[in-house]
Amino acid sequence: MSTTIDTVQAPDRTATYDNRQAFADTLVELARTDERIVAVCNDSVSSSNLKAFAAEFPDRLVNVGIAEQNMVGVGAGLANAGLVPFVCSASPFLTGRSLEQVKADVAYSQHPVVLCGMSPGMSYGELGPTHHSIEDLSWLRALPGLDIVFPADRQQTAETVRLAVELRRPLFLRVGRYKVPDVTPAGATLERGKVQVVRDGSDVALVATGTLVSVALDAADLLAAEGVSARVVNAAWLAPFDEATILAAAAETRAVVTAEEANPSGGLGAAVTGLLAQSGPSVRRPVRVLGVPTFAPTGSNAFLLEHFGLTAAGLAQAARDALAEG
């Protein structure tokens, strides 16, 4: 979409919705008319929100038990046999325990498997870093040929599920656990390899992904009250990366802030800084990279987001700092 959205309506952000429900509802809806759609999980029928799918299509749900390497391999085999598998598991185990299967069986083999990383980031706050998935974006962005999408709201979640079935290519879909408001402007639709500008602005670009896009919009409100115009980019589609829209956001503002509920060393922060560093003086801007660069201490998800500055106040302060440097 264009970088200007004057003509579109920004949605109300007072109500919040569960992206997992949007994922589950869309999958069941599509499966009713597309017999190729199957689900694979690791004893995670409930936590992957597959109960309704299992009830309606019992033969099309393969629960391999607590065996993530096998889970991803089975998904690759189902894809090879002509089916459209959605392989669902808590993201730390899907991406960590079966990383080599994701590499060899899915990305390198180019089997069209949809890998669904549920409850990513620090969703399982108090359960600690073993159950956090802050590494997934870095690990998976290192794999050629794998699309990576972290939808920001229920509409994007549903659109990603639909697009994944159409695309028939290896894809990692990161599905947030906690409720978030709608952020997709009316009329905007998800396109492969494109990111969306969800608020226009000329002083600073806030580039966020997934569950932090609504936080970036809140930060833009805080900045607007101070007379600072923030552009907010929803970087849901992380690979392949929409370099043109990111470069335009940098070129048309004076500073850049990235925010992700993940380790930015190989995630969105790395994608944006690496791009800007290689793209010449027109996009040489002060940058602040926000994320989860260390194993988190104990605390709820909300506490940890605050701890790492992944809040509206945190993003706004990062924007002020970057602008002051410029």
Place this chain on the structure above:
Amino acid sequence: MLACDEARTASWRDARARFEKATPEEQVELLAEQARLTRLDVLETISGANLGHIGGDYSVTDLLTTLYFGVLNVDPAQPRWDERDFFVLSKGHCAAALYTTLSHAGFFPREELPTFAQPLSDLNGHPNRNKVPGVETNTGPLGHGLPVAVGCAYGARLRGTGARAFAIMGDGEMQEGSNWEAIMSAAQLGLDNLTLVVDRNRLQQGARTEETNALDPLDEKLAAFGCEVRVIDGHDFTQILAALAPSTTGKPVAIVANTVKGKGVSFMEDRVEWHHKVPSAEQVEQARQELAGA
């Protein structure tokens, strides 16, 4: 992606037709001769590339030959035909044996074999499904093939194609836990259209399996995990053919194929160093003579 060699595929179709009409004794002769030709081409391929895994290639050659020249319902002219049987060589380091067998069936020209492992060749040291027709999934890291075969078997059942899925693992590879995860799933799902074969040559890269992380009693372990187990001489074509017949119990079939690493060349047989040693010029000549006289 390499393309089908139509002339050779036509010959392969004739060979399969002859095989179907042949007596059991004639079938064994046909397979033995085909396996001999494969071992000769593997020898040239590996000595030409100056790398490879000839010991494991030779232990699995008779199994591969029986599958492609006597069992698998595949079409080299349509490698992704959607009702095909699926075969996965999980021990992907034995790519030279797989490539040779596929080329003899015409999946791609035999003339490509000398490019094995050469710069930019489609014939990588481990098989790639996006470059080599007939390869179902990319293997190389161990413990990957069987889960994929389980998915293929279940997919064939869901789609009602009647297709079967086969996977061959090295015996050392059975030390990978993912194989046992996959076997549990296969049993749980009642995949009677899945056959897994363990190439039981009793040697892994560094030493004997039983001196490393012992597998015996492998047959009892496979049975305990819910398989219909068939223990055979993996170089006896009569036994291989019988073992590759469909399940009779509703369970997945697990074949323990007792084989000899380096089978067919006297100085390679059952010697750990031939896991990935490359024969010298004199050794190649001796191997040629032994295989010619076989």
